[in-house]
Amino acid sequence: MADTTPRIGSSGLSHVTFIVTDLDRMQTILTRVLGAVRVYDSGAETFSLSEERFFLVGDEPTATWVAIMQGDGGLPRSYNHVAFQVDAGALDELRRVIDSLGLEQRPPRSRVAGEGESIYFYDDDAHLFELHTGSLRERLSAYAPATPPR
Numbered sequence: 001m002a003d004t005t006p007r008i009g010s011s012g013l014s015h016v017t018f019i020v021t022d023l024d025r026m027q028t029i030l031t032r033v034l035g036a037v038r039v040y041d042s043g044a045e046t047f048s049l050s051e052e053r054f055f056l057v058g059d060e061p062t063a064t065w066v067a068i069m070q071g072d073g074g075l076p077r078s079y080n081h082v083a084f085q086v087d088a089g090a091l092d093e094l095r096r097v098i099d100s101l102g103l104e105q106r107p108p109r110s111r112v113a114g115e116g117e118s119i120y121f122y123d124d125d126a127h128l129f130e131l132h133t134g135s136l137r138e139r140l141s142a143y144a145p146a147t148p149p150r
Contacts (some may be wrong), residue, residue: 015065016082020073020125023053029123030055032097034084073125081128088133094119114142
């Protein structure tokens with residue numbers, strides 16, 4: 001007999017939503033910095049709380065769904081952030097694009113060798129984004145002690 005018990009817990013990230021004051025400006029940031037592709041624009045007809053647009057970041061079938069919604073995005077600045085993986089060879093060009101958009105970069109935190117590099121920047125509504133070159137596996141390996149435990 002098959003187990004019909006519902007699975008408890010998440011199978012992964014569904015989407016990330018950002019409340020923003022200017023949909024067009026945020027669309028520019030998402031498309032120019034992250035290479036996002038817009039796949040939906042509600043226009044004046046809204047199905048949710050306000051006008052919204054959906055984007056895909058990355059390649060299908062593992063692309064990340066990013067939603068933006070019109071609203072009061074006035075947040076306090078903090079280290080709460082969302083990180084997107086990027087190629088290390090793209091960091092210099094990404095910095096140039098971020099600068100050309102007039103976005104404020106946050107200084108990077110100190111790093112352990114081997115955990116990857118990051119660019120941190122704020123959008124106009126104080127959302128913090130990280131562009132990161134490493135993976136979790138690389139980070140855990142970098143954090144591991146140099147000598148095995150006894």
